[in-house]
Amino acid sequence: xxxxxxxxxxGLPDGRVYPLECHLIDVGVAAEVVVTDVFTAGQRRTxxxxxxxxxxxxxxxxxxxxxxxxxxxxxxxQSLRAGRFAALTGQSAGDVPPQVGVAHADAGxxxxxxxxxxxxxxxxxxxxxxxxxxxxxxxxxxxDRSLILNGFGDAVWLPxxxxxxPVLAGRWGLTRDLILSRVEQVLFGDHMPSAAGxxxxxxxxxxxxxxxxxxxxxxxxxxxxxxxxxxxxPVALTVEAxxxxxxxxxxxxxRALAAxxxxxxxxxxxxxxxxxxxxxxxxxxxxxxxxxPALATGAGIFVVMAPTGxxxxxxxxxxxxxxxxxxxxxxxxxxxxxxxxxxxxxxxxREFVQTGFTGPTRLSLMHGLASLNDEYLNTERPTVSDExxxxxxxxxDGSGLAEITGWMRGSNRPILAPNSVGTIDQLLAMALRSKxxxxxxxxxxxxxVVVDEAHAYDAYMQSLxxxxxxxxxxxxxxxxxLSATLSARLxxxxxxxxxxxxxxLPSAQAxxxxxxxxxxxxxxxVTGHASAGAVPTTARAATVRVRMAAYDGGTWARPxxxxxxxxxxxxxxxxxxxxxxxxxxxxxxxxxxxxxDALIDLAAESRTDVxxxxxxxPVKDRNRHAREVTDQYGKHARTADDNGQVRxxxxxxxxxxxxxxxxxxxxxDLIVSDLAPSALLIQxxxxxxxxxxxxxxxKGAEQPVIRPAxxxxxxxxxxxxxxxxxxxxxxxxRPYDQSLLAKTYDVLTQHLAGQPGIRVPxxxxxxxxxxxxxxxxxxxxxxxxxxxxxxxxxxxxxxxADLVAIPAPAAVQDLHELTSVTSAxxxxxxxxxxxxLNTVTILPTxxxxxGRRWLDRDYTLPLPAAGSLPDGRHSRExxxxxxxxxxRVPAARWVEQVRDRQDTDRPTSWQTQTLxxxxxxxxxxxxxxxxxxxxxxxxILLLSGERxxxxxxxx
Numbered sequence: 025x026x027x028x029x030x031x032x033x034x035g036l037p038d039g040r041v042y043p044l045e046c047h048l049i050d051v052g053v054a055a056e057v058v059v060t061d062v063f064t065a066g067q068r069r070t071x072x073x074x075x076x077x078x079x080x081x082x083x084x085x086x087x088x089x090x091x092x093x094x095x096x097x098x099x100x101x102q103s104l105r106a107g108r109f110a111a112l113t114g115q116s117a118g119d120v121p122p123q124v125g126v127a128h129a130d131a132g133x134x135x136x137x138x139x140x141x142x143x144x145x146x147x148x149x150x151x152x153x154x155x156x157x158x159x160x161x162x163x164x165x166x167x168d169r170s171l172i173l174n175g176f177g178d179a180v181w182l183p184x185x186x187x188x189x190p191v192l193a194g195r196w197g198l199t200r201d202l203i204l205s206r207v208e209q210v211l212f213g214d215h216m217p218s219a220a221g222x223x224x225x226x227x228x229x230x231x232x233x234x235x236x237x238x239x240x241x242x243x244x245x246x247x248x249x250x251x252x253x254x255x256x257x258p259v260a261l262t263v264e265a266x267x268x269x270x271x272x273x274x275x276x277x278x279r280a281l282a283a284x285x286x287x288x289x290x291x292x293x294x295x296x297x298x299x300x301x302x303x304x305x306x307x308x309x310x311x312x313x314x315x316x317p318a319l320a321t322g323a324g325i326f327v328v329m330a331p332t333g334x335x336x337x338x339x340x341x342x343x344x345x346x347x348x349x350x351x352x353x354x355x356x357x358x359x360x361x362x363x364x365x366x367x368x369x370x371x372x373x374r375e376f377v378q379t380g381f382t383g384p385t386r387l388s389l390m391h392g393l394a395s396l397n398d399e400y401l402n403t404e405r406p407t408v409s410d411e412x413x414x415x416x417x418x419x420x421d422g423s424g425l426a427e428i429t430g431w432m433r434g435s436n437r438p439i440l441a442p443n444s445v446g447t448i449d450q451l452l453a454m455a456l457r458s459k460x461x462x463x464x465x466x467x468x469x470x471x472x473v474v475v476d477e478a479h480a481y482d483a484y485m486q487s488l489x490x491x492x493x494x495x496x497x498x499x500x501x502x503x504x505x506l507s508a509t510l511s512a513r514l515x516x517x518x519x520x521x522x523x524x525x526x527x528x529l530p531s532a533q534a535x536x537x538x539x540x541x542x543x544x545x546x547x548x549x550v551t552g553h554a555s556a557g558a559v560p561t562t563a564r565a566a567t568v569r570v571r572m573a574a575y576d577g578g579t580w581a582r583p584x585x586x587x588x589x590x591x592x593x594x595x596x597x598x599x600x601x602x603x604x605x606x607x608x609x610x611x612x613x614x615x616x617x618x619x620x621d622a623l624i625d626l627a628a629e630s631r632t633d634v635x636x637x638x639x640x641x642p643v644k645d646r647n648r649h650a651r652e653v654t655d656q657y658g659k660h661a662r663t664a665d666d667n668g669q670v671r672x673x674x675x676x677x678x679x680x681x682x683x684x685x686x687x688x689x690x691x692x693d694l695i696v697s698d699l700a701p702s703a704l705l706i707q708x709x710x711x712x713x714x715x716x717x718x719x720x721x722x723k724g725a726e727q728p729v730i731r732p733a734x735x736x737x738x739x740x741x742x743x744x745x746x747x748x749x750x751x752x753x754x755x756x757x758r759p760y761d762q763s764l765l766a767k768t769y770d771v772l773t774q775h776l777a778g779q780p781g782i783r784v785p786x787x788x789x790x791x792x793x794x795x796x797x798x799x800x801x802x803x804x805x806x807x808x809x810x811x812x813x814x815x816x817x818x819x820x821x822x823x824x825a826d827l828v829a830i831p832a833p834a835a836v837q838d839l840h841e842l843t844s845v846t847s848a849x850x851x852x853x854x855x856x857x858x859x860x861l862n863t864v865t866i867l868p869t870x871x872x873x874x875g876r877r878w879l880d881r882d883y884t885l886p887l888p889a890a891g892s893l894p895d896g897r898h899s900r901e902x903x904x905x906x907x908x909x910x911x912r913v914p915a916a917r918w919v920e921q922v923r924d925r926q927d928t929d930r931p932t933s934w935q936t937q938t939l940x941x942x943x944x945x946x947x948x949x950x951x952x953x954x955x956x957x958x959x960x961x962x963x964i965l966l967l968s969g970e971r972x973x974x975x976x977x978x979x
Contacts, residue, residue, distance in 0.1 A: 028258045029097050029199060030108055035244040041108060042247055043261060044097060046254055048090045048207045049270050050247075054237035054277035055089030055230075056082045061278075061287045063233070064470045065352025066323060066500035071226040073527060076218075083217040085233045088153065090207045092160045092234050095132030097200045133158025133165045135200055140220070152227040153219035155839045159231050160238055162436075162459040166840040210266045224836040225465075225499055232466030236440065240280040241273075249276055285429035288354035288442030288470065289383035291345040299345065299380070300338055307562040308339040311544045315557055316346050322550035323351040325493070325503045325522040327478075327515055330542040330559045331785050332508045332710030333689070337369070337476070340504045341376050344472040347502035355385065355442040357471040359451040361480045363391045364650055365686055369476070370445045371399065377426040377443050387426035388438035390446030393643075393939070395433075396904045403427045436460050439467035448481065448489075452857035455491040455829045461842045469499040477686055478505040479514065479703055483818040484859035486514070487825030490521035491832065497525030497549060498833040508710065509703035509788065511796040512538055519547050519554070525833060526552065541789030561785065568709045568738045569781040572772065577745030577753030586615050586698065587622035589743045593696045596734075597675055598623050600630030603732040605657060605672070607692040608679045609708050611700060611759055613638045617971050620679045633676040639683055641972040642868075644908035650688065653678065657690035662718040662729070682759075684711060691715040693735035699744050701764040702771065702795040706788055713738040738781075744769060754806070761817070763810040767795045821859050828856075863912045864919050866944045868955070868967055879909045881950045889931040896933055903939055910943060911973050918963040922946060 031044035059068070059082040072078045095101070103109045103117035110116060126134075137154035151167040158165040208216060222230070240246065250272055255261050281287060296305040296313040305313045308330040316326060326343050330336055344356045358373055360366045370389050377387050389400040405427045432441055439450065440463065451473065454464045473496060481489065496503055505518060516535050523529055529552045539545045542559035573592070578584035596602035608623075610616040620636040627634050637649045655661060661672035684690065685707045691714040697705060717726040745753040752769055754762055771794045775787070782791065830842045869877045869887055877887040888902045898906070913919075922944050929947065934940040948955040948967060957965040966974040 028108065028256075028261075029102065029112065029203065030105065031093055031096055032242060032247060033105065036247060036251065040251060040256075041105065042251070043254065043258075044093065045203055045207055045261065045266060046250075046269055047241070048093060048203070049210060049266060050241040050273045050277070051092055051234065051237045052086040052090030052207065052211050053270060053273040054241045054281070055233050056086035057274065057277045057281055058233045058236050058240075058286075059085045061281060062236075062470070063229075064354050067229055067466075067469055070469075070499045071222075071229060074223040074226040075221045076226070080217050083212070084219050085230050085237075086211060087208075087217050087219055088156050088230055089234045089237050090211055091132065091136050091157045091204065092238060093128065093132065094135055094157070094200055094204055095126075095128035095130065097203055098126060098128065098131045098196060100126050100131070101128045127161075129158045129161045130165050133167075135197075137167075139201075139204075152222045152224070152839060156219075156222070156227050156231045156234065159462065159839065159843070160234050162235075162463075163843045164231075164839040166844070167838050206263055206266060209263060210270050224833050224839065225495075227839060228462045228465045228842065229469070229499070231462035235460075235463055236286070236466070237277070239437075240284060241277060243280065246276055246280050283429065284431040285386040285427070286432070286440055286442070289381040289385045290354060291348040292380055292382050293345050293349045296338075296342050299342055303338070305339075305342075306560070307334040307542070308544065308559045309335050309342065310560050311557060312339040312343040312346065315544070315555075316343055316546060319546050319548060319553075319555050320347055320350045320502075321548055323347065323353075323497070323500045323502045324546060324548040324550075325497075325505065325519055327505045327507075327510070327519060327539070327545040328559070329507050329510050329515065329539060329544065329789075331562075331565075331788065332707060333714045334542070334559075334562050336506045336508075337372065340474045340476070340506055341373070341380070343504050344474060344502070345380065347504070348472050351472075351500060351502050353470065353472045353502060355444075355471040356474060357444045357446070357451070357468060358474045358476065359446060359448045360476045361448055361686055363393060363447060364646070364683070365476070366391050366445055366447050367397060367399075368650075370397075373443070373445050374399075374403075374426045385426065385442045386428055386432060387443040387445065388428055388432060388441035390438050390444055390450040392447075393907060394438070395900065395939070396907055400428070401900075404433060405429055436463055439464055441467070443471065448475070448485070449857035451475070451492060452485060452488040454495065455488040456857065457828060457830055457842065457844055459843055461830065465495070465499070469496065469501050472502045472504065474504040474506065476506045478507040478518065479510045480686065482821060482859060484821035484825045485857065486517075487822050488829055488857060490518060491825075491829045493518060493522040494525035494832045495830075497522045498527060500549065502549075509706050509792050511703075511792050512789065513793070513797040515539065515545060519545055522549075523547055523552070541792075542785040559785075565784060566713065566738050567781045567783045568712065568740055570709075570740050570742060570772070570776060572742045572744055572776065574744045574746045574750070577747055577755070584615065584618070584745070586610070586743060586745070587619050590619050590696055591622060591626060593741045593743075594623070594677055594694070595626065597677060598626040598630065598632050598634070600627075600632055600675065602734055603675045604693040604735045605675070606677045606694045606696060607684065607690070607708075607711055608677060609684060609695070609697040609700075610679065610681055611698045611755075613640050613681060613972070614974070615698065616679050616681050617974055620971065623677055623679065627677070630675075633673050635676065635678050636971060637678060637680040637683060638972060639681060640911055640913060640974075642909050642911050645969070645972070646683075650683075653684075653690060654688065657692060659689055659691075659715060660719075661691075662715075662720070663724075664721050666722070684708075689714070691729075693731055695740040697740060697742055699742060699765055699769060701760055702768045702791045704760075705740070705742065705768065705772075706782070706784075706791070709738070709740045709782065709784070712740060742772070751806070754810075761810075761814050763807070763814040764795060766807050766810055771795055824859060864915050864944055865910045865912055865942055866922070866946050867906065867910050868948045868957070868973075869945055870948055870950065870955070877945075877947075879905070881948070881955055887931075890933050896936075898933070898937055898940070903937070906943070907939060913973065913975065916963075916975075918959045919944070921960050 029044045030041035031047035032042035036042060068081050071081045076084050099120045102112060103120045106117040133154045136157045137151055140153060155164045155167055255265060296309060308328045328336055328339055358369055360369055374387055377385060389397055394400055403426060432438060454468055493503060503522060519535055526549045535554050537545060537554045537556040539556045540558055543557060544559060545556045547554045573589055575589035576585035590608055594606045597604050597606055608619060610619055616636060616638050623634045637653060655671050656673060662670060664670050685704060690711055692712050695708055695712040697708045716729055718729055720727055747753040752766055771791060869879060870881050871877055872883050879885040879887055888898060890896060893899055926944060929945040946957050948957045954966050954968040959965060962977055964976045966976055
């Protein structure tokens with residue numbers, strides 16, 4: 025067929041097109057480079073287990089890369105450029121029947137399968153290589169038996185690839201044959217690798233390599249570099265010319281890969297005291313530094329259970345370096361519960377990454393608002409060639425800059441960074457049937473995975489986590505799990521999920537070992553040996569005195585007695601009669617505001633500082649609260665600055681919701697908490713008497729902390745809501761499972777009958793297991809009802825997770841199962857890492873007399889209706905301004921009414937902005953110190969800088 029079959033043209037200068045053969049060679053060469061320079065030893069071993077010789081893994085990637093766009097040699101694709109199509113076929117592009125239009129990835133899948141199988145019946149190992157070709161745009165084509173035998177193998181499907189003219193169809197098939205034969209001759213000569221027999225894991229990893237290679241070599245500047253040397257005359261595109269092109273392609277691929285920032289470095293395995301200068305290992309850090317190195321022979325899972333504040337993060341990072349050395353991993357991925365905890369951890373991990381590796385490496389931040397994090401964005405460097413970054417390349421003798429490149433910040437790319445810190449959602453997405461799964465697998469499996477707060481997820485997320493662990497084990501990935509309150513049953517289920525994925529290990533009903541809290545469990549993925557041990561007790565070990573006090577839980581018609589109960593506990597501090605810093609933790613925003621209002625009234629004349637902290641403030645205020653609370657009550661709050669000022673108050677009360685439970689390093693003199701499940705009560709208690717020493721000045725020696733009179737003993741007051749007759753009030757699942765509250769109340773009451781408090785760490789595991797792992801045996805009818813309802817909810821969540829999750833590797837029949845979301849979306853509406861995304865984002869606005877909208881009630885900050893960029897999109901600064909004023913609220917019926925008004929309330933340009941597409945604009949009116957919005961006849965939203973957003977209902 026005369027003419028030039030083109031593969032790339034978008035963005036190329038002077039209307040040029042790029043020959044398909046050149047592009048296939050580029051991507052084949054780049055895929056080999058990606059495997060050589062990016063794949064870890066564990067990833068190469070995973071591919072080699074398919075029967076691919078270890079020294080052939082990179083060449084198999086090159087083969088798949090050289091096939092990936094062969095589907096572009098079809099009339100449907102080539103007719104996209106009418107002039108080129110006419111020169112190629114002598115036909116008009118308009119002559120191509122619309123019914124022959126086939127996506128080029130699907131066309132490539134069909135062609136490669138037929139070429140590899142010779143039309144034989146379905147062989148899934150052969151089909152996987154073809155699916156790798158068809159899946160390079162993120163979704164694998166289905167390859168079930170009926171599709172292949174009744175589609176690709178007869179006269180139904182092939183005319184759609186070629187057109188209706190059988191003569192022309194034959195010419196298109198011969199063209200594809202000729203293109204691939206020439207490409208393969210150039211790249212492989214007489215030593216063709218074989219892509220037959222790929223396992224599920226191998227096919228997915230190699231798909232990831234092909235996608236990355238395609239993205240790298242499709243950059244306009246990478247193509248433009250060689251375009252002057254590419255013949256425009258197809259006759260001049262000889263095999264010899266293609267060989268010269270292939271030689272040039274390797275250099276371009278290596279430069280593009282280096283500029284992308286994807287290559288990583290090895291961990292610098294050092295003693296703990298060298299890795300963390302000035303600190304001797306303690307508690308769980310001793311287990312990571314002394315026990316783990318002697319047990320680990322390769323990948324494995326290491327579970328650490330220890331009290332809050334005992335240094336689990338440092339233990340995890342050191343354990344990651346130990347496991348990386350044994351397994352060949354080249355980075356770390358820390359997964360955390362929330363965006364706030366993720367941002368805080370990013371700063372800590374960045375410091376570790378800068379000195380923790382043998383050479384330059386990169387660190388990505390992964391959550392929905394990462395693009396607005398200044399610290400992260402300030403690490404970005406342009407995507408340029410190595411020559412313009414001599415300092416990074418030459419000075420990283422173990423002190424590499426934890427930068428991110430512009431290329432790596434692109435869509436779907438942060439997961440590919442050598443190191444990542446992200447929300448747990450980013451990790452659990454690896455278990456969901458969704459687009460780009462091969463990229464997630466490639467990115468995650470090159471790292472040691474650390475999951476913080478492993479106890480903090482519901483039945484749905486735990487099911488997804490277990491599926492992720494199985495996949496990580498099947499790919500030889502080390503895992504570290506951290507928790508302060510992990511039940512023994514949950515810990516064992518997570519380790520067993522990991523063991524289920526380890527190749528070659530026999531299945532077993534039980535793990536055979538169990539850690540005593542505080543303790544650790546390790547399963548070695550090479551030997552299958554499970555070990556457990558104790559974590560040495562730190563100086564923070566203590567008995568937390570617990571007192572329980574009942575209060576009237578209230579009803580819809582009768583206000584709650586919680587504010588009065590809190591006043592009874594903290595009244596002396598509020599009135600100024602006693603010094604001390606008190607934390608009051610409420611379970612709902614409504615209760616927290618009510619308690620805050622009562623304390624403000626009581627403390628009006630005492631000058632006791634009363635602060636309110638909850639999740640229903642605008643983003644900018646939530647971030648400010650977190651910073652200020654950490655400054656006031658954190659590790660360095662007692663240290664005087666250069667001006668002799670100490671940030672820690674003499675007397676204050678912090679009223680908060682669950683936002684203080686995790687990863688906030690605060691130290692309070694007294695904890696007052698509404699009744700919550702036992703694990704969370706222990707987390708809250710961990711915010712009391714957290715620090716035992718401090719530095720009086722920046723350069724001073726450590727001194728013991730002296731507590732105010734009356735607060736020398738760690739104490740937590742637990743306030744118990746009661747109903748008529750003194751029975752436990754039914755909170756109607758707001759926000760905790762009522763059965764867990766009932767169990768906690770019973771277990772804690774029985775425990776305190778024998779001793780005055782909770783010994784940390786000795787009593788922690790007993791109290792957690794008694795609530796989370798025990799069977800319910802109460803004779804009380806209400807408690808049985810609560811337990812039954814909880815079991816139904818957990819069963820529903822587990823079933824939903826099974827529906828949306830990809831199968832375990834051994835159960836995958838068709839790679840299409842990894843990226844097909846249709847059935848799950850039909851039933852659940854939206855596939856997500858969280859079972860119930862029962863929140864929405866609102867943006868309060870105020871309108872002036874002229875109808876112009878503002879982001880503040882004083883009309884100083886206008887709402888950006890249109891973007892300032894040339895394409896009408898908003899700039900990063902505009903996006904930040906908008907997002908910083910948004911508030912997350914629980915979804916309710918009134919939200920539907922707000923959503924119905926968005927066509928008129930929200931700027932139309934927002935529909936094309938990823939971060940703004942789901943934001944609901946609500947117009948507020950100023951009313952005294954507060955602003956209000958009437959969203960319907962029964963719901964009022966009240967907003968103030970002091971109390972945040974409240975949702976009031978009226979009859």
